[in-house]
Amino acid sequence: MKTRCPCCGSMLSLDALVVHEEARAALVQVFKVSGELGSAACRYLGLFRPAQRELTLDRVARILGEIASGIEAGSIARHGKTYSAPSEAWIWAMRQAVDARDAGRLKTPLKSHGWLYEAITGWSGFTAPAGGGPTTPRAASQTMQALAALEGRIHGS
8 A cells, every 4th residue: 555655745655664674663653752743753854864865764763763762751861951851842842943944044964863952951841950950840831820720729728
């Protein structure tokens, strides 16, 4: 069965994806980051593609595998500090990377995830405290404040 990539338009047989070992590994990584994060990750993958070639499936699996532990853990370590990195931070940072490429501020193909990790450290949802301890929220969103207030009413505090 032939399939077409919605991001790059290339054609590939679904059978080849299932039979090919590296393709299977890539699919496993993609399915781990489904939904909005998966969409952002697919666009981010395009930043690693050389101009005149396609990414190989083993390279796709390796790229996704390199960031999988940070996505699953919900945190990253950068410059000796630990930063909170929930799905929203990854989505935001991946979008920032694609936008930077589109604006000519990011040279591709990328060779590492350094730019992405640096963007995550600047995500506005969280900030790293001095001394590299656990991250803390800058300010609770209005939604979280409302939920906290509601929880206080329910529990009588």
